[in-house]
Amino acid sequence: MRLDLDAKSFGTRPVLGPLTLSVARGERVAILGPSGIGKSTLLRILAGLDAEYRGRLDGADRLAVVFQEPVLLPWRDAVANIAIPTGCDAATARDWLAQVGLAGHEAKVPRQLSLGQQRRLALARAFAAGPDILLMDEPFASLDAETAARMLALTDALLARTGAGLVLVTHDPREAEALHARPLHLAGQPARLQND
Known part of the structure; x- marks a missing residue:
């Protein structure tokens, strides 16, 4: 670039x-x-x-962007917050959640996560985009x-x-x-x- x-x-x-x-x-x-x-x-x-x-x-x-705010889909769970924007499958989304330390949080929506966890989810989403x-x-x-x-x-x-x-x-x-x-x-x- x-x-x-x-x-x-x-x-x-x-x-x-x-x-x-x-x-x-x-x-x-x-x-x-x-x-x-x-x-x-x-x-x-x-x-x-x-x-x-x-x-x-x-x-x-x-390119993938991680913004100042996590910019997550508030009505979707963690897996969908990765899969929908990136087009990856649910298994890949779960793998990225595990890689950022969010295994066990797959079914939680953003408001059920701390700010640090939301930022990890945003990071997982960015890397899932390859x-x-x-x-x-x-x-x-x-x-x-x-x-x-x-x-x-x-x-x-x-x-x-x-x-x-x-x-x-x-x-x-x-x-x-x-x-x-x-x-x-x-x-x-x-x-x-x-x-x-």
Whole structure:
């Protein structure tokens, strides 16, 4: 996947300036910067969710996104929350639930799960899609330190096992380090990428 961005604005307000970002399967990158700098905007462009920019996005990579909130189907059980969006069968969904430590929770709907469990379910759903590159938008926000550390270790292990690449948006350089992701900083007005 390669993005050659000329500019991204919201109305008359420039948010992102010229930048180039390429990520391949197996490569891990973390986009760091303060709140409001444009990290999530950049991720939405990479995900194909925002087409209102000047530039070019190339690549036929299979992508999966883990958002800041789990974004689950509230009326469906855990198995269906994986199977419906990804198209995988129930056995594959159960296998991914087991891999993220949710065996025994297959029949529960999201409101019956803790926030940490909901985030594990969202992570299982993303990996069940078989992505070449996983896009993560501050997925460990609002988790206590112990739960966040467990989620980071789990994500690192799943990335290693599947060989998927990673683009992580975070304000915390320790998350980038825990996931062995090359840090890139968004800075300036409009924001541009800088190597650490």
